[in-house]
Amino acid sequence: MPPAEHHDHAHQDVPSDLALRVKALESLLVEKGLVDPAALDALIDTYENKVGPRNGARVVARAWAEPAYKARLLADGTSAIAEFGFSGRQGEHMVVVENTARVHNLIVCTLCSCYPWPVLGLPPVWYKSAAYRSRAVVDPRGVLREFGLEIGEDVEVRVWDSTAELRYLVLPERPAGTDHLSEEDLAALVTRDAMVGVAKVEYPKPGETA
Amino acid sequence: MNGVHDMGGMHGMGPVKHEKDEPVFHAPWEGRTFALTLAAGAWGKWNIDAGRHEIELIPPAQYLRMSYYERWYVRLVELLAKRELVSREELETGHAKPGVPKASPRLTAGQVPALLSAGALASRRIAESPRFQPGQRVRARNIHPAGHTRLPRYARGKQGTIDRHRGGFVFPDTNAHFLGEKPQHVYSVRFAARELWGDQASPRDAVYIDMWDDYLEPA
Numbered sequence: 001m002p003p004a005e006h007h008d009h010a011h012q013d014v015p016s017d018l019a020l021r022v023k024a025l026e027s028l029l030v031e032k033g034l035v036d037p038a039a040l041d042a043l044i045d046t047y048e049n050k051v052g053p054r055n056g057a058r059v060v061a062r063a064w065a066e067p068a069y070k071a072r073l074l075a076d077g078t079s080a081i082a083e084f085g086f087s088g089r090q091g092e093h094m095v096v097v098e099n100t101a102r103v104h105n106l107i108v109c110t111l112c113s114c115y116p117w118p119v120l121g122l123p124p125v126w127y128k129s130a131a132y133r134s135r136a137v138v139d140p141r142g143v144l145r146e147f148g149l150e151i152g153e154d155v156e157v158r159v160w161d162s163t164a165e166l167r168y169l170v171l172p173e174r175p176a177g178t179d180h181l182s183e184e185d186l187a188a189l190v191t192r193d194a195m196v197g198v199a200k201v202e203y204p205k206p207g208e209t210a
Numbered sequence: 211m212n213g214v215h216d217m218g219g220m221h222g223m224g225p226v227k228h229e230k231d232e233p234v235f236h237a238p239w240e241g242r243t244f245a246l247t248l249a250a251g252a253w254g255k256w257n258i259d260a261g262r263h264e265i266e267l268i269p270p271a272q273y274l275r276m277s278y279y280e281r282w283y284v285r286l287v288e289l290l291a292k293r294e295l296v297s298r299e300e301l302e303t304g305h306a307k308p309g310v311p312k313a314s315p316r317l318t319a320g321q322v323p324a325l326l327s328a329g330a331l332a333s334r335r336i337a338e339s340p341r342f343q344p345g346q347r348v349r350a351r352n353i354h355p356a357g358h359t360r361l362p363r364y365a366r367g368k369q370g371t372i373d374r375h376r377g378g379f380v381f382p383d384t385n386a387h388f389l390g391e392k393p394q395h396v397y398s399v400r401f402a403a404r405e406l407w408g409d410q411a412s413p414r415d416a417v418y419i420d421m422w423d424d425y426l427e428p429a
Contacts, residue, residue: 019239022283024304026242029250031305033312034295038319040245046326048234048241088329093376110218110362112262113278122244124232128278131227134220137364137417138407146226157403157415161218163360164396164420165258165332165379 052121055086056169057190058183059119060201063096064174065183074098077169081119091118091167097160098171099197104151105170106144106197108136109162116167120192127196137161147198170195175203211356212363214270219364219407240279247286252317252325255293258332259386263358264288334393336378340423342397346372347429350399350421358386361425365417369429370401373418381422394423 029035059081063070073080077094081087094116097105109115110133115123126132135143140157144150151157160168172194178186181203193199217223235241251261264285265273273281290296300307317325342348352367353359360382374397381392399421403411 018280018283019237022239022242022246025283025287025301026246028296028300028304028306029246029290032296032300032310033314033316034253035246035249036316036318039249039317039322040242042319042322043245043248043326044235044241046322047244051326052234088327089325090329092329092331093333095376110364111216111360112265122234124229125236125278126226126228129226130217130220130223130274131225134217134223135226136218138219138411140415141412143226147228153412153414155414157412159415159417161362161417161419163362164376164422166376166396166398166420 047117047122051086051118053119053190053192053195054187055084055121056116056119056192056195057187058084059086059096059169060171060190060195061183061187063171064178064186070171073171081169086118089117090114091116093166094119094169095160095166096169096171097158099173099200101155101173103156103158104144104197105168106136106140106157106159107162107168107170108133108159110134110137111161111163114162114167116169119169120195124192144198147193149199170197172197172199172201175201178203211266211358212354213266214273215266216363218362235279243279243283243286247282248325249317250286250290250295253295253313255295256289257385257388258330259358259380259382260388261285261289262382263386264292266358332380334378334380334391336393336395340375340395340397342372342375342395342423342426342428344372344374348372348397348399348426349429350419350425351427353425355383357383359383359425361421362419364406365401365419365421368401368405370399370405370419373398373400376420379422381424383422383424396420396422397426399426 030037063073073096077096081094099105113123113128137159140159141151162168189201189203189205191199194201265281268281268284291298347369349369350365376396376398378393379396381394384390384392398418401417403415404413406417
């Protein structure tokens with residue numbers, strides 16, 4: 001799909017020559033021996049193809065399937081997530097917060113766009129937007145409503161503002177009727193949005209039948 | 211600094227626009243800017259706090275107009291020049307100054323997986339025990355540093371409760387300015403939504419903010 005159809009928001013004022021300026025900067029840095037184009041390709045490939053929300057979904061599915069793993073995950077997110085080999089850059093200090101019938105957690109970074117890269121990949125545009133960063137702390141229920149999520153008055157909404165080097169992952173509630181599903185099938189239900197706290201995990205998936 | 215980046219609680223930014231099946235990068239230059247920033251960062255000439263602060267230094271009107279990766283591009287150019295990996299003249303001409311030796315060793319593709327999986331630990335061992343205990347009432351100090359800080363404006367002067375101690379961490383307010391790591395204890399502090407926003411907020415809700423010891427005082 002041509003990107004032009006998709007980046008109408010927050011990109012409208014990008015100077016037309018920005019692509020050229022980035023290209024010129026890259027060639028200068030290569031000429032000076034500061035960067036290797038193959039390393040740039042590897043960095044891009046990592047986040048386009050290897051690291052993304054499927055990692056986090058596997059963590060969530062295991063927490064649902066194995067109570068002992070869930071206990072480890074909530075006690076020490078970094079170590080439990082590292083059991084999958086997910087670690088490092090922007091996930092050095094992981095904290096997992098659990099959604100229940102009484103508590104709904106929502107993650108934001110009001111000051112920049114901190115996000116747990118090893119489990120969710122790079123953040124989407126909406127997470128980095130001024131609209132989300134400004135409103136998630138003052139009007140979380142209004143923001144969630146825009147995502148189609150109505151949180152009952154009897155449920156406590158906890159917003160986690162990622163101001164330090166701790167990175168947060170929401171452990172969503174396991175949907176009802178999924179007792180027969182394998183860990184792999186469970187992982188397929190888990191979305192990025194649910195792990196940020198702007199959605200619930202649904203079963204069957206929207207548009208599908210069980 | 212009291213910059214426009216410190217957005218928590220601001221109005222007028224519009225609705226949150228969710229894009230279905232969003233690509234990781236919306237154009238090739240975004241991916242190149244991301245990768246150039248990480249590869250140049252591997253020289254160790256700046257740290258994550260300095261990187262964040264450089265984005266905060268973009269004038270407010272420009273900051274709001276720019277896309278996320280455009281800010282990254284501006285930051286990279288500024289850091290390269292300020293930390294003297296590249297001269298302003300070279301940035302202007304687009305070519306290395308003749309006679310300047312090539313930098314070495316640069317990050318190679320083979321080193322990328324190790325670089326990313328190692329990350330950069332911001333935690334530090336601290337000999338003194340934490341000043342505050344879980345359950346203790348605290349107040350976020352009413353301070354307005356002109357430099358980098360991770361104490362959001364909406365929390366300053368507000369009272370909260372220590373939820374838990376998170377360990378010792380590098381202090382961004384000094385590290386961003388290359389004034390040392392000044393490691394100190396970090397706590398997750400629970401602020402009742404009504405303490406922050408008044409009666410318009412739900413009486414049940416709360417915002418948890420990670421705070422360095424220097425940001426807090428007993429309440």
